[in-house]
Amino acid sequence: MAGFGDYSGYNRPFGLDPNRETNDLYDTRYQQIYGYHTPITEEYQGPPLILDDPPDEDNSSYVTTAISVASLITENLLSHPFIVLRRQCQVHNSLKNFHIVPYTLLPVVVRLHRRQDITTLWKGIGSTCIVKGLNLAVEDVVAKGTGWPKEIGKCSSVLQFLQHITLKCISLAIITPFYSASLVETVQSDIASDKPALFDVFREGFVRILEWGTPSRGRMLPIWAIVLPTAALGVSKYLAHVTIKSLTARVLRFQQRHKHELSDSYNMNYHKSTQNPLIEDINLKANIFSFIAMEIMFYPVETIIHRLHIQGTRTIIDNLDTGTSVTPILTGYEGFVDCYNTTIAREGVAGLYKGFGALVLQLAAHLAIIKLTTLVVAEVSNLLKPAKSPSNSEDSVHSQQKYLFN
Template sequence: MAGFGDYNSYNRPYGLDPNKETNDLYDTRYQQIYGYHTPLTEEYQGPPLVMDETPEDGNNAYVTTAISAASLITENLLSHPFIVLRRQCQVHNSLKNYHIVPYTLLPVVARLHRSQDVTTLWKGIGSTCIVKGLNLAVEDVVAKGTGWPKEIEKCSSVLQFLQHITLKCISTAIITPFYSASLVETVQSDIASDKPALLDVFREGFLRLLEWGTPSRGRMLPIWAIVFPTAALGVSKYLAHVILRSITVQVLRFQQRNKHELSDSYNINYQRNSQNPLIENINLKANIFSFITMEVLFYPVETIIHRLHIQGTRTIIDNLDTGTSVIPILTGYEGFVDCYHTTVAKEGVAGLYKGFGALILQLAAHLAIIKLTTLVVSEVSNLLKPAKSPTNSEDSVHMQQKYLFN
C-alpha cells in the first residue's frame, strides 16, 4: 500500500505493536485524523488511497487538448489539398493511372504547381467550410424545432436514438445540393474556369434545389436521385464511426485498467473520474482510429456518390495522368446501381479506389501532425514543470507513524 511500506504477517505497517493497547491508541489517533475507525482488530487495510493529480496528469491534459486542437485543424484545413487530389481522381472516369499508392501522385503534384500557382490544391476550401458550418446549423435548427437529441450521448432510449438518426438524415438531405456545388468547386481546374466567389456555393446550391425534378442541363441527375444515396452514405459513416469508437474505447479502457491495477498507485475510483486525462486520451485515440477506419471502408461508395454529383455539371478538371493538361467529365450514369456496375465493368474493382493514394497521404499527414504536436507540447510542458525535490519513501513511512503516535 503506497505510503505505508511493506506489511508483516499481521498485515500491519512498520513499527506497529501487535498488542491491543497500542492498537487502540493507533485507532484513536487514526480517527482524529481521518474521521473514522480502522478495523485493526481484524485486518489492517491502511488509510484510504486518494490519487491526486500529479504533474504527469497535468502534462497529459495539456497534450490531449493540444492534440484535439491539432486534429480539428488538420481535418478541416490542412487535409484539404489531399481531399482535392482524391476527389479529382474519383470523378475522372477515364483516368489511366489510378494513383492507388501515394508515390505516383508526387510528380503529378509537382507538375501541377509548376503549371499553375501554389493555391491550385486549395480551391474550394471556403465552400467546404461553409457546407460544414451549414450542416451544424441545420442540425441545431432541426433539434430545437423537434426536440430530438442532437448528440448521441443524450439518447437514453431506442426512440431517442431513432430520432437522432432521423435528424442526421434530414440535415444531410438538406445540405446535399450545397455539398454538390462545393464538390464542383474543389475539382474544377483553375486554368479552365473562373474562380468562384465565396458565396457562389449558395447560389449553385439553390439552383440545384430548384431543379428537384428533371434538370435542364444535359445529363445532370435530378437532385432527388442524389439525395437518398448521399444521406445513406452520411448516416452509414456516422453510425460506423460511433460503433468503432465505442468498441475502441472499451478495448483501450480494458487495457488501461489492467495496466493500472498492476501499478503501485492503484485506485478503484481513478478510472471513474470523467476528468481523468487518461480517459480523455483514450477517447481521442478512439476518435482517430474510427475516423481512419471509416474513411477506408467507405471510400468506394464515396467514389460512386461523387461521380453522381459531378455528372452533367460541365466540369473541367486537371488531368492527373499528366499534371499539365485539363479534361472534361462526360458520363451518363442513370443512378447509383448503374454507376457501380459501369465502373466495375469498364475500370475494374480498382476503379472504385482511384485516388486512394491521396487518402493515404492525408491520413499519414494527419498522424504526423498529431505526433509532432504531442512531442512539442510534451517537451514544452517538461521544460515548464517545476523541479521535484527528492523524497525517501521509507522516511515518509516512519514520519507518518511518528505523527500518529505522538
C-alpha cells in the same frame, strides 16, 4: 512506488508507532489522500519513507486537449489538399493511373505546382467550411424545432435514437445541393475555369434546388436522385463511426484497467472518475481510430456518390495522369446502381479506389501531426513544471506525517 526501499512487503514511514491502532489510522488517512489502501508490515528496518505525490494529471490533460485541437484543425483544414487530390481522382472516369499507392501522386503534385499557383490544392476550402457549418446550423435548427436529440449520447430510448437518425437524414438532405456545389469547386481546374467567389456555393446550391425535377443542363442528374444515396452514405458513416469508436474505447479501457490492476498503486475508483485524463485519452484514441476505419471502409461508395454529383456540371479538372493538362468530365450514369455497374465493367474493382493513395497520405499526415503535437506539448509541460528540491521533499515527508496523525 518511489521511496520504498528494497524490503519485504510494504514499509511503514519513519516514526510510526508499531501498534496496530496507529497502523490502521495511517492506512485510513492514506486512503483518504490517495484513494487506495497501502498494507503496512509490522516491522520496519529501513530509512525514512518518502510518500509519492498524487498522480500529476495536468500534463496528461494538456496533451489530450492539444491533440484534440490539432486533430480538429487537421481534419478540417490541413487535410484539404489531400481531399482535393482524391476527389479529382475519384471523378475522373478515364484516369489511367489509379494512384492507389501514395508515391505515384508525388511527381504529379510537383508538376501541378510548377504549372499552376501554389494554392491549386487549396481550392474550394471556403465552400467546404461553409457546408460543414451549414450542416451544424441545420441540425441545431431542426433539433430545436422538433425537440429531437442532436447528440447520440442523449438518446435514452429506441424512439429517441430513431429521432436522432431522422434528424441526421433531414440535415444531410437539406445540404446535399450545397455539398454538390462545393464538390465542383474542389475538383475544377484553376487554369480552365474562373475562380468562384466565396458565397457562390449558395447560388449554385439554390439553382440545384430549383432544378429539382429535370435539370436544364445536359446529363445532370436531378437533385432528388442524389439526395437519397448521399444521405444514406452520411448516416452510414456516422453510425459506423459511433459503433467503431464505442468498441475501440471498450477495448482500450479494458487494457488500461488490466494494466492498472497489475501496478503497485492500484486505485479502485480511479477509472470511474469522469475527470480522469486517461478516459479522455482513450476516447481521443478511439475517435481517431474510428475516423480512419470509416474513411477506408466507405471509400468505394464515396467514389460513386461523387461521380453522380459531378455529372452534367461541365466541370474541367486537372489531368492527374500528367499533371500538366486538363480534361472534361463526360459521363452518362442513370443512377447509383448504373454508376457502380459501369465502373466495375470498365475500370474493374480498382476503379472504385482511384485516388486511394491520397487518402493514405492524408491519414499519415494526420497521425504525424498528432504525434508531433504530443511530443511538443509534453516537452513544454515538463520544462514548465517546477523541479522538486531535496529540501522540499523532506518538508513534504514531515507535512504528510503531520497531516496523517492530526
